[in-house]
Amino acid sequence: MITQDKVLKALRNVMDPDLGKDIVSLNFVRDIRIESGRVSFKLILTTPACPLKAKIEGDARSAVSSIKGVKEIVIETGSEVPSAKTIPEKESIKGVKNTIAVASGKGGVGKSTVSVNLAAALAKSGSKVGLLDLDIYGPSIPTMMGINEPIQMNAEGKMKPVVNYNIKMMSVGFVLEEDAPLIWRGPLVMQIVKQFLKDVDWGELDYLIIDLPPGTGDAQLTLAQTIPLTGSVVVTTPQDISLIDARRAIQMFEKVNVPILGLVENMSYFLCPHCGEKTEIFSSGGGEKTSQKYNVPLIGKIPIDTEIRVGGDVGKPIIILNPKSHQSAEFMTIAGAVASMISILDYK
Numbered sequence: 001m002i003t004q005d006k007v008l009k010a011l012r013n014v015m016d017p018d019l020g021k022d023i024v025s026l027n028f029v030r031d032i033r034i035e036s037g038r039v040s041f042k043l044i045l046t047t048p049a050c051p052l053k054a055k056i057e058g059d060a061r062s063a064v065s066s067i068k069g070v071k072e073i074v075i076e077t078g079s080e081v082p083s084a085k086t087i088p089e090k091e092s093i094k095g096v097k098n099t100i101a102v103a104s105g106k107g108g109v110g111k112s113t114v115s116v117n118l119a120a121a122l123a124k125s126g127s128k129v130g131l132l133d134l135d136i137y138g139p140s141i142p143t144m145m146g147i148n149e150p151i152q153m154n155a156e157g158k159m160k161p162v163v164n165y166n167i168k169m170m171s172v173g174f175v176l177e178e179d180a181p182l183i184w185r186g187p188l189v190m191q192i193v194k195q196f197l198k199d200v201d202w203g204e205l206d207y208l209i210i211d212l213p214p215g216t217g218d219a220q221l222t223l224a225q226t227i228p229l230t231g232s233v234v235v236t237t238p239q240d241i242s243l244i245d246a247r248r249a250i251q252m253f254e255k256v257n258v259p260i261l262g263l264v265e266n267m268s269y270f271l272c273p274h275c276g277e278k279t280e281i282f283s284s285g286g287g288e289k290t291s292q293k294y295n296v297p298l299i300g301k302i303p304i305d306t307e308i309r310v311g312g313d314v315g316k317p318i319i320i321l322n323p324k325s326h327q328s329a330e331f332m333t334i335a336g337a338v339a340s341m342i343s344i345l346d347y348k
């Protein structure tokens with residue numbers, strides 16, 4: 001006879017390779033039902049963006065199928081994103097489970113492009129996602145996400161995020177006049193940041209992606225220290241000059257104890273749209289070298305690509321504009337890696 005115990009025993013052999021534990025100990029298996037030869041259960045993973053979803057489900061299926069008498073297996077998958085551990089000296093953002101800063105040593109390397117596509121990829125996988133644009137020097141989220149509206153307040157006087165593509169957004173760009181002189185911005189920044197951290201009604205978010213201002217100066221350091229960050233993603237291009245700045249960004253996060261989830265090498269290569277040939281326009285191997293030297297995983301290499309640029313200009317991230325493309329697949333991989341790293345951190 002098939003029993004609950006037999007099913008659990010079989011499923012104890014299925015490991016989550018990221019978390020290094022079996023799926024029963026991790027409490028991923030719920031609601032086991034047995035009706036003659038039919039076994040059904042729920043498999044609740046730690047993120048909808050889990051890149052191992054298919055593998056874990058397949059392993060679970062084959063484990064249960066080894067029980068004598070099992071004729072049919074029905075698995076319903078779902079997810080519950082865990083919350084980051086609270087950071088004692090920092091107040092967490094209400095309703096937000098995890099915060100991810102996207103940073104770069106210098107501007108123009110594709111930080112905002114990575115931010116919007118990371119947000120879009122996580123949202124596409126079914127996560128609840130927010131996007132916070134703190135780039136005071138060049139808030140490009142309104143343009144890249146195709147929406148610019150004045151901020152409305154809710155009944156409690158909290159700011160309501162602007163929503164597009166199922167992503168809740170807040171941007172310095174919604175608040176500052178486009179041609180406001182830069183000199184105003186410095187002193188205003190901390191004030192705006194504090195308001196954005198305290199007074200936005202995000203509702204419930206699994207992930208809040210934060211587009212930081214480029215660079216590793218005082219402003220960035222203060223932000224990295226002020227915001228309760230679960231982790232960070234550092235964006236670079238393959239040129240030496242950009243990599244040197246990326247290393248500074250890595251060191252900055254290390255200094256303030258923010259885990260670095262990964263390094264993304266953008267404009268990494270060019271894929272010929274006609275023949276598919278890959279050309280390394282800039283020097284190659286810089287991302288790998290930096291990743292090894294600083295022990296930070298290289299989680300993605302994005303090609304230099306017209307469609308990515310056009311997507312930014314017309315307000316449609318490539319994930320939305322051309323979801324089936326190779327470029328979108330690369331961004332989905334990056335999102336999966338980020339979500340996995342966060343799950344590992346949250347479970348530690």
Ligand SMILES: Nc1ncnc2c1ncn2[C@@H]1O[C@H](COP(=O)(O)OP(=O)(O)O)[C@@H](O)[C@H]1O
Nearest residue numbers: 107108109110111112113303304305308309312
């Ligand atoms: N992989 C890419 N291929 C082509 N153009 C890109 C790519 N990444 C970014 N861009 C373009 O380069 C410019 C700078 O990118 P952006 O994301 O705004 O950089 P940052 O936020 O680091 O200043 C934008 O016009 C953007 O569309």
Ligand SMILES: [Mg+2]
Nearest residue numbers: 111112135140
């Ligand atoms: Mg930017």
